[in-house]
Amino acid sequence: MNAHESALLEDLNDPQREAVLHHGGPLLVLSGAGSGKTRVITRRVAYLVKVHEVFPWRILAVTFTNKAAREMRERLVQLLGRQANDLVVSTFHSSAAMILRREAEHVGLTRSFVIYDDGDQLNVVKRAMREAGLEQSMQPREILSRIDQEKNQARLPEDMEVEPGDERGLLVQRIYHAYQERLRAANAVDFGDLLLLLVTLFRKRPEVLENYRRRFHHVLVDEFQDTNPVQYALLKQLAPPPSANLVVVGDDDQSIYRWRGADVDNILNFPREYPGAKVVKLEQNYRSDRNILDAAYEVIRKNTRRMEKKLWSDRPAGQTLQLMLNRDERMEAQEVARQILALQREGFIKFSSMAVFYRVNAQSRVLEEALRLARVPYTLVSGRSFYDRAEVRDASAYLRLMVNPRSDADLLRIINTPARGIGDTTVERVVDHANTRNQSLYEVLAEPGLIPALNTTAVKRLRTFRGLLESLHVYAQGTTDAASAVDEMLRETKLVETLVAEGSDESTTRAENLREFLGAAQEFDLNRAAAAVAAASGPQVEVPPEVDAAPLSADTPPLQAFLEQISLVGDADAEVGEGRVALMTLHAAKGLEFDAVFLTGLEDGVFPHSRALKGEDPDNGEEMAEERRLCYVGFTRARKRLFVSLAQCRSLFGELRYNPPSRFLRDVPPKLFGISEQDIPEPPRPAPMAAPRKRTWDEDDGPRIDRSYSQASDMDGVSGDVRGMRVRHEQFGVGRIVAADGSGPNAKVTVEFGGAVGLKRVIARFLMPG
DNA sequence: GATTAACACCTTTTT
């Protein structure tokens, strides 16, 4: 055994070592939470390279999230040094995008295709519906989600299985078809297409697939339990059964993306798809104290249809879990903040090793407020907030047009941003004209004079606008870095200028964001330059002539590469801040670990989510099983302390709701909370002021504006007789209520504001007592 | 054509 070898096998337990050493053929690694699976994957890759002398470019390692890919890459750099540069380590979507770009012409795209996100997709669906005259038939959102589902199942419009007589299904199919045509015409793809088009291409053109099979002799997949049918199809193409070197690592108990088409059966049936696959179980947990592990097990064991395994640990039992019972969500948030400060003061746990989890993003607001008030530093770990801002998306739309002027969705987005006097009527006429001529908007705008019913000013403005796009497009073709393209675009479009001129606080922030966007482009260029240097100085190895060993993204032009990063990676800097508590959804928590974890909202209806509660048998449905797995994921993130919190009532979606404690809590034996069966405490009663308001106008109990629940400055509802009351409106100033009607959040009142304003009927919640 | 107020409607998780 040489030095490399022993170093790479160091401190691995038996099954881990078995997985690293496994030689040839398919391998399934069932890895429980905290059992060291990333270590297994990275060591295995390093072992292949160093001991078996596999060329790094022969190895493809796919993960599900960008975070995971980044971490894996970092660890591999530590193990392999610059040899790691030649590995392909990326998400399904990134690697598919890179391959698709190389093969674009086979699928009716050009290499400069752009990637549409959710919002763009919805616009395309809406336009497809409008053109087909089917606007009122179904919700565009629903159509889109059904299209996405079809794509997840690897089905093109013609592959859809529609029962005869299924009107809605037929409608979806029709629009799906029109939608795809529009994407192709715009030289654009959506997320689903990245995978689906590639699978289709490989199916139709085996010789193209062959090139990649010849190259990638080793394929490794992380979080395999979350793969959906298209992803699995792609894997099977690249690493065909029965004998390819395909290593899949995952944990069926942590499958939490069923709603996005992920199929647990992929992992459950893997041994059948790849007969002879070796199966290794990693059951030793190195992360959590035993009390936490036991609690997690009690929750997950209720699921039927799982691969039986039980994590064990030689760690101490540790402290018991702590149950936090709160009156409402505000108290919950305060208590979380208080406990965080206490833990920090004890000195053992730093802010940066604590996290607060919640089921839905809507829960984060109250938590943030409380943490801010308590001066607890925190970071909100949410996917891609920066690139979701309107102004940043406008800027990206311009950039995408610079690369690909045919992108109608982008053109429509910015045709009047900043305002240049091109209104809805004009746009509609341009769109109609483009539809009849079957051309892109950009093409049609080359000769705006031909568009019917336009007046001369409109034609002139369109001409100027088209001129702008044209010169940007030309500029982009000559540019060698992303930042100069962004810079040029910001100058020419006057996006920043317009915002600055507006002068409001909000527009100033937006202008700042655009400057930050430029900064992101500069940073991107720097990283790219560094990567190029590293690649050039890497060891030159002999490559068999029939194999293409070039990096997948080899000659993507810089602006395009930057755009790809924006769409697929998002805000790479949104890592958990130093010295800050992390706030995130349970889904975002997968793959992370913290000394102390706060799991909030353990109430039936919140977690498990209300959607999982309805149905015939809410305790055994697939949705409930998934909620349970989500709970398991949440629990097993904690190393030493697990706080589980609920609120007896919480206002969600504008309404006050009383939810029973989560059924998951009943699965945890009380002794793990350090309490006995009898003294399971009652949550504190809601304060009298928090009583649900059910009053109507008939109950005359004196003038009163009910703002019991929210401390907000607005009037949530109106009750009692408020006539004569003084109120203030942001626009109209101070006045007196003369009449009122309705109740609840949309109650209206008529107010005499006096002066020039006079009588106005306004929604009560826009008023403040004044 | 732009701007604003009113109002309807939705709200799980995200590559």
Next chain:
DNA sequence: GGTGTTAATC
């Protein structure tokens, strides 16, 4: 609480 749509007004 946000977002998109409509109607009214400049």
